[in-house]
Amino acid sequence: MLRLAIQKSGRLHDGSLKILRECGIAVSNGNSQLRVVAENFPLEIYFLRDDDIPEYVQDGVADIGIVGENVLLEKNKKASVITKLGFGKCRLSIAIPKSETDESLEGKRIATSYPFVLSGYLQKENISCTIHEISGSVEITPKIGLAYAICDLVSTGSTLFRNELKEITTILHSEAVLIAGALKVEKQMILDRLLFRIQAVKRARNNKYVLLNAPNNKLEKICGLLPGMKSPTILPLAKPGWSSVHSVIGEDDFWNVIEQLKEAGAEGILIVPIEKMIA
Numbered sequence: 001m002l003r004l005a006i007q008k009s010g011r012l013h014d015g016s017l018k019i020l021r022e023c024g025i026a027v028s029n030g031n032s033q034l035r036v037v038a039e040n041f042p043l044e045i046y047f048l049r050d051d052d053i054p055e056y057v058q059d060g061v062a063d064i065g066i067v068g069e070n071v072l073l074e075k076n077k078k079a080s081v082i083t084k085l086g087f088g089k090c091r092l093s094i095a096i097p098k099s100e101t102d103e104s105l106e107g108k109r110i111a112t113s114y115p116f117v118l119s120g121y122l123q124k125e126n127i128s129c130t131i132h133e134i135s136g137s138v139e140i141t142p143k144i145g146l147a148y149a150i151c152d153l154v155s156t157g158s159t160l161f162r163n164e165l166k167e168i169t170t171i172l173h174s175e176a177v178l179i180a181g182a183l184k185v186e187k188q189m190i191l192d193r194l195l196f197r198i199q200a201v202k203r204a205r206n207n208k209y210v211l212l213n214a215p216n217n218k219l220e221k222i223c224g225l226l227p228g229m230k231s232p233t234i235l236p237l238a239k240p241g242w243s244s245v246h247s248v249i250g251e252d253d254f255w256n257v258i259e260q261l262k263e264a265g266a267e268g269i270l271i272v273p274i275e276k277m278i279a
């Protein structure tokens with residue numbers, strides 16, 4: 001059985017269980033338990049504090065884990081990123097009081113819960129600072145005179161805004177990642193099965209199924225906008241001279257492509273979410 005460590009409670013807990021569920025792996029919620037066994041997949045799940053997950057994976061207490069890349073880099077343990085998971089997105093940024101006009105950090109004091117990542121960044125940039133390590137409420141330190149700047153995670157930016165701070169540099173972009181240590185062949189085979197499902201879920205989340213009607217003389221242009229998985233499917237409509245086109249569009253460029261399809265003469269465009277997508 002493959003042992004997976006996920007966050008017991010916090011920002012990554014729900015997203016971790018959700019992706020497992022979408023992979024068809026039934027898990028009862030771990031709020032009151034430390035360990036559950038999946039009902040229909042050879043997977044045992046440990047619910048832990050996120051800070052401990054990289055070490056447990058390194059030491060082989062768990063085979064794989066889901067953590068923020070920020071935590072993995074800060075803990076600096078031997079565990080490799082197998083795949084990004086597309087949730088828990090945030091950035092690690094340096095911020096200073098809004099009223100400050102001097103953005104230079106040289107010789108200043110920076111409060112953070114990420115001393116390792118921050119010192120790596122400062123070294124690379126050749127800036128010398130005093131790092132004040134603090135485990136929480138980093139954002140209040142400039143106001144109480146404990147630090148000039150902070151280095152903390154940001155997602156919407158509202159915490160910085162509330163505390164009258166402004167971001168001056170982003171030192172890391174992070175999201176939830178699946179990590180693994182060295183695995184024996186049998187465990188690697190289970191991980192490969194899990195990974196196959198995760199990739200299908202990720203692909204599905206990043207794509208939409210599109211159906212549209214088009215006059216036959218516009219098909220070439222429309223199909224050029226829709227590469228699909230291989231190429232679009234074209235079916236004749238009952239109305240002569242018209243076809244129905246089916247394809248897949250990536251989430252990234254979604255609205256642009258839709259606008260271009262309309263311009264190219266597409267009508268009755270339907271967009272449908274994809275449940276799973278296997279390449």
Ligand code: PRT
Nearest residue numbers: 010011049050051068088089090153154155156157158159
């Ligand atoms: O109890 P445990 O140790 O397991 O959890 P934790 O309290 O250490 O972590 P938790 O649950 O807060 O975060 C888990 C992971 O979620 C982090 O390691 C990141 O990878 C990811 N994540 C994504 C975030 C955020 N977004 C986030 N916004 N983690 C923290 N924040 C905090 C940030 O520190 C700041 O206080 O939210 C505030 C900023 O948010 P905005 O929206 O105001 O910018």
Ligand code: ZN
Nearest residue numbers: 049050051052
């Ligand atoms: Zn933590």
